[in-house]
Amino acid sequence: MLLSKSCEYAIQAVLTIARKSDGDYLPVRKIADETGISYHFLGKILQTLTKAGILNSYKGPNGGVALVRSAAETTLLDIVAAVDGLGFAQRCALGLPKCSDESQCALHEDWGKICKNMSQMLESRSILDLISFYK
Amino acid sequence: MLLSKSCEYAIQAVLTIARKSDGDYLPVRKIADETGISYHFLGKILQTLTKAGILNSYKGPNGGVALVRSAAETTLLDIVAAVDGLGFAQRCALGLPKCSDESQCALHEDWGKICKNMSQMLESRSILDLISFYK
DNA sequence: AGCATTTAAGACTCTTTTGTCTTAAATGTA
């Protein structure tokens, strides 16, 4: 699969934050209930997003997490980069260690195009795009 | 990553078989030495390919494995299907359980195209294509 | 000050993938 489970959860969580929050912090508990993702596991994932500068977090009553930038300025690629890294677009499709732009494997060119498509898709889709899709 | 390690190894092994074999069976030992893949692990993977009807195997002296069909008639998709299955092309990119052709997620259309590209690439590339690439 | 709420952090478990090792079964050859 393209994205790890953690990364899928991260995207679902950010989608929920963008949909549910009205400028205030949204508690992780609420996000977990909304998405069905395990509360504690989700907590870890959101910590990663906080460290990556995608979310702000605040402790205590009325605390929770919130987007740092607007939903329009946060892209799927930001989230994927933070959680899974961008290795998916660099790896040789056949896992050949010698494969590089200089010494290409037989799939290199085609695979490169596909990776570029994926990256562009992830980069061109903001969180706002995704949530407005459902309205 | 798109393909599992086992699947990458399977492709590398089949490539080696097509390159090295002259109609005879090629011992797994030779393939392991040639590719650097662990002998025992490779053995398991090749068993899978044998059960899937991609390879023939023969025990005893002068035994080993060989392609069932010609290198021109064996595609990458055959190998991927046997080792990893074809789930990669069906799963929702965001892991949403409700996502389907009827109830699409925001990436459904784009992701579908990318998956189709990948499938077509894997299906259109025969083992012969890959080995002739290097000549 | 004390309490309830909420994130942070780390230990721990479970599962899957990856990899190793040993033994069994098949087969050609002397």
Add this chain to the structure above:
DNA sequence: TACATTTAAGACAAAAGAGTCTTAAATGCT
């Protein structure tokens, strides 16, 4: 028949990913 070669199969170990649980730290409210 005995032996060497080679795949088949299954037990086992190691590593990574996924998920759970407990405790600590921060913060608002009374």
